[in-house]
Amino acid sequence: GAVVSQHPSWVICKSGTSVKIECRSLDFQATTMFWYRQFPKQSLMLMATSNEGSKATYEQGVEKDKFLINHASLTLSTLTVTSAHPEDSSFYICSASLVRSGANYGYTFGSGTRLTVV
Amino acid sequence: DQQVKQNSPSLSVQEGRISILNCDYTNSMFDYFLWYKKYPAEGPTFLISISSIKDKNEDGRFTVFLNKSAKHLSLHIVPSQPGDSAVYFCAASASGNTPLVFGKGTRLSVIA
Numbered sequence: 342g343a344v345v346s347q348h349p350s351w352v353i354c355k356s357g358t359s360v361k362i363e364c365r366s367l368d369f370q371a372t373t374m375f376w377y378r379q380f381p382k383q384s385l386m387l388m389a390t391s392n393e394g395s396k397a398t399y400e401q402g403v404e405k406d407k408f409l410i411n412h413a414s415l416t417l418s419t420l421t422v423t424s425a426h427p428e429d430s431s432f433y434i435c436s437a438s439l440v441r442s443g444a445n446y447g448y449t450f451g452s453g454t455r456l457t458v459v
Numbered sequence: 460d461q462q463v464k465q466n467s468p469s470l471s472v473q474e475g476r477i478s479i480l481n482c483d484y485t486n487s488m489f490d491y492f493l494w495y496k497k498y499p500a501e502g503p504t505f506l507i508s509i510s511s512i513k514d515k516n517e518d519g520r521f522t523v524f525l526n527k528s529a530k531h532l533s534l535h536i537v538p539s540q541p542g543d544s545a546v547y548f549c550a551a552s553a554s555g556n557t558p559l560v561f562g563k564g565t566r567l568s569v570i571a
Contacts, residue, residue, distance in 0.1 A: 375558040384563040450502040
């Protein structure tokens with residue numbers, strides 16, 4: 342089945358540094374990648390939608406200059422948390438939708454990245 | 460404004476009994492609904508889905524029921540097993556290439 346490989350699975354960084362999270366679709370082309378964030382005991386909240394070759398669309402309240410999303414190819418999307426602060430500590434997950442001829446065949450998720458900013 | 464609601468943050472069920480997890484939604488454009496199981500520090504694991512043209516979908520011990528008029532769906536797990544203990548998320552999407560909207564999750568504990 343369709344697999345999205347996400348790494349790193351966990352990262353600890355110092356406040357003020359940047360962290361890059363990668364999501365690769367292994368056996369399919371992900372034209373769209375969704376990026377979610379989950380705080381403890383909260384739901385998965387959509388941060389942004391990235392489409393291959395175009396600018397990402399950010400949800401309200403998500404700073405596009407802080408969370409840089411790049412989707413340069415059909416198999417790779419990256420999320421860079423710039424100048425990370427402790428409040429950015431969260432669980433970040435990518436997801437690709439499996440769409441053929443306009444029909445949605447489901448979603449596949451990466452395994453998530455636990456970011457801790459100290 | 461929460462479009463997908465799971466009003467029970469937790470549920471405890473005895474092993475062998477039925478677990479019923481509930482979910483309500485408000486967006487009438489949603490036509491595809493999914494249930495995911497999630498462990499801490501892991502990505503969600505797909506369990507079962509249902510499209511709006513159906514009112515029931517069954518897969519082994521898992522059955523999802525959809526009541527479109529009430530904008531309500533439920534996940535039934537029977538018989539419940541201790542390995543089912545996890546957080547269960549209800550999610551919904553509209554047609555095409557749209558993101559999933561998740562509920563807040565229900566923590567299921569199956570007691571042996």
